[in-house]
Amino acid sequence: MKKTLFDKVWDSHVVDSVENGPQILYIDKHLIHEVTSPQAFAELEQRNIPLFRPDQVVATADHNVPTLDQHLPIKDALSRNQVQQLTENCEKHGVTLYGLGHKYQGIVHVMAPELGITQPGMTMVCGDSHTSTHGAFGTIAFGIGTSQVAQVFASQCLLLSKPKKMRINVNGKLRKGVLPKDVILYVIAKLGTNSGTGYFAEYAGDVFENMSMEGRMTVCNMSIEMGARGGMIAPDETTFAYVKGKEFAPKGEEFEKKVAYWKTLKTDEGAAFDQEYSFDAEDIEPMVTYGTNPGMGIKINGQIPELDDISFEKSLQYMGFRKGESLLGKPINYVFIGSCTNSRIEDFRVAADYIKGKQKAANVNALIVPGSQQVARQIEEEGLRQVFEEAGFVLRQPGCSACLAMNDDKIPEGEYCVSTSNRNFEGRQGQGARTILASPLIAAATAVKGAIATPYEEEVAELV
Amino acid sequence: MEKFRTHTSKAIPLPIENIDTDQIIPARFLKATNKAGFGENLFRDWRYNKDGSLNSSFALNDPKYSGSILIAGNNFGCGSSREHAAWSLADYGLKVIVSSYFADIFKGNALNNGLLPVQVSPEYLKTLIDAVQSDPETQILVNLEEQFITLKGSDKKESFEIDAYKKLCLLNGYDDIDFLISKKDKIEEFEKELNTQI
Numbered sequence A: 001m002k003k004t005l006f007d008k009v010w011d012s013h014v015v016d017s018v019e020n021g022p023q024i025l026y027i028d029k030h031l032i033h034e035v036t037s038p039q040a041f042a043e044l045e046q047r048n049i050p051l052f053r054p055d056q057v058v059a060t061a062d063h064n065v066p067t068l069d070q071h072l073p074i075k076d077a078l079s080r081n082q083v084q085q086l087t088e089n090c091e092k093h094g095v096t097l098y099g100l101g102h103k104y105q106g107i108v109h110v111m112a113p114e115l116g117i118t119q120p121g122m123t124m125v126c127g128d129s130h131t132s133t134h135g136a137f138g139t140i141a142f143g144i145g146t147s148q149v150a151q152v153f154a155s156q157c158l159l160l161s162k163p164k165k166m167r168i169n170v171n172g173k174l175r176k177g178v179l180p181k182d183v184i185l186y187v188i189a190k191l192g193t194n195s196g197t198g199y200f201a202e203y204a205g206d207v208f209e210n211m212s213m214e215g216r217m218t219v220c221n222m223s224i225e226m227g228a229r230g231g232m233i234a235p236d237e238t239t240f241a242y243v244k245g246k247e248f249a250p251k252g253e254e255f256e257k258k259v260a261y262w263k264t265l266k267t268d269e270g271a272a273f274d275q276e277y278s279f280d281a282e283d284i285e286p287m288v289t290y291g292t293n294p295g296m297g298i299k300i301n302g303q304i305p306e307l308d309d310i311s312f313e314k315s316l317q318y319m320g321f322r323k324g325e326s327l328l329g330k331p332i333n334y335v336f337i338g339s340c341t342n343s344r345i346e347d348f349r350v351a352a353d354y355i356k357g358k359q360k361a362a363n364v365n366a367l368i369v370p371g372s373q374q375v376a377r378q379i380e381e382e383g384l385r386q387v388f389e390e391a392g393f394v395l396r397q398p399g400c401s402a403c404l405a406m407n408d409d410k411i412p413e414g415e416y417c418v419s420t421s422n423r424n425f426e427g428r429q430g431q432g433a434r435t436i437l438a439s440p441l442i443a444a445a446t447a448v449k450g451a452i453a454t455p456y457e458e459e460v461a462e463l464v
Numbered sequence B: 001m002e003k004f005r006t007h008t009s010k011a012i013p014l015p016i017e018n019i020d021t022d023q024i025i026p027a028r029f030l031k032a033t034n035k036a037g038f039g040e041n042l043f044r045d046w047r048y049n050k051d052g053s054l055n056s057s058f059a060l061n062d063p064k065y066s067g068s069i070l071i072a073g074n075n076f077g078c079g080s081s082r083e084h085a086a087w088s089l090a091d092y093g094l095k096v097i098v099s100s101y102f103a104d105i106f107k108g109n110a111l112n113n114g115l116l117p118v119q120v121s122p123e124y125l126k127t128l129i130d131a132v133q134s135d136p137e138t139q140i141l142v143n144l145e146e147q148f149i150t151l152k153g154s155d156k157k158e159s160f161e162i163d164a165y166k167k168l169c170l171l172n173g174y175d176d177i178d179f180l181i182s183k184k185d186k187i188e189e190f191e192k193e194l195n196t197q198i
């Protein structure tokens, strides 16, 4: 039978099937963080169940952590307590923790791939919806709830019904200034935020084949924003080259053996999908969102659509925008470059490349938050820190930061923030904050201009 | 987990689409390390004014409405995987959420906490919302065993889907952990195969 990439990885991890019910799926790697794990550890303890495979669990502290003075105790008592609990739980149950101060600490979806923990053909879960990021390696990776975290703790397995499969093809050549973030924002704007519910997506076509691993992670990261459980891209030479030599990647002969297996992980010609979409790379332009879900996106020189719908109007009201309006040139006071969508070294290179020799606008607070300690070191080594600081950007320490504003990095009420994160929900970046999602390039250009801007205004003007 | 068979209650209408988990429970309330007490901050930023007083125009605060069934707009529970969303709804006292669409992860989380997501057609959702808005005393009956929902006193029933295994769990009040642990031998066997395979 012809199989898709998803089928191949899924089927090789099925332990057993329940009659008329779900399957038991084996999980290779389980990532955990401080916010969604404490109740799962508590559940184990209440029921007196040991952690089944502690070696397959990796922990980090990311959601809650301050991005300033990480060597000092966390000021906020509740956050400190959560991070402390994680530390104690990991010690008690023999789980490896890359906590604050550790050279590998970082946002869970940034640090695991760069350490080679994420590998093609694996099944991976984390109590975090953006676990879909790891699909960039041809991995089945998805977010789970805390009850499921406890299930994986107890059995290294989950009970699941096999999702349906969809394929998203994007072929052609991307225009100048169009980044992976624009590609996924475009796809979500086209398909809507619940188009993927019940599905696992595969991204295919030369746009993804030509993309770096960082770019593929940005795309897969946002699969959840169209409702899909996860998204994946077939592993290829780009993948193998990225994994090779990473701290926890297989080495030598074992690596070669793995590569031989990884090469088999692609969708067979003629394998069936339940749903398939195709887009033209040439149609994609830099994107911004104008509303309160990631599907409410338009090309940067486009206009907010004119829909008559209560939810739509409520959303515009929250954002303070009008139907038919264009966002280009809107004054912006906050810019955030970070989050598991866009906080890898490539994202900061793109931003720094544009920013170099320029100054941020006086009205703008521009925050740069690397995804991990490793990325922070790269920023330092490549001299990007200097570029950012000379331009008036503030460089912080790694964590989720203003992506969800659980720490002090909050956007004030009513203010707009052009953000490279993945969610523009009401209050996501702070109570009453208004988020506009965009690529690191648009974010950098906006910071310099003090208003929503694109570095390629002429190209955009030509298209109008 | 409590057993769930049938449930009859008045309902609270919340006909907003795409209610995401950040609205159900904002991130700043996720710092607790146990499951209790999240109901207090359910829909926090819609339910309360900035000064902490109740927002009287929000359905949950409208004295007209009460009950343990929430009727919400399309695509309920999208966004983050935080189970805190399900805990906060359950802690508030809700037993059933009705919508024309549920996000995957939320649905699973709800079921794991004895909270029943009932997916109905958009037309029937409108019927329910209209009925409750025009008469808040309307009683709604949900029958899990026979998989239908109906306005009490009406002879029109709307059937809903639920995974057969999950249904069994809810009817009997048991959960996945018990089941998975009972399969440990199989799992260990599988691990051995997996190691030799690749």
Ligand code: SF4
Pocket (backbone or CB within 6 Å): A062, A063, A107, A108, A109, A128, A130, A339, A340, A341, A399, A400, A403, A404, A421, A422
């Ligand atoms: S960066 Fe944002 S989206 Fe990513 S894991 Fe952290 S909070 Fe979640």
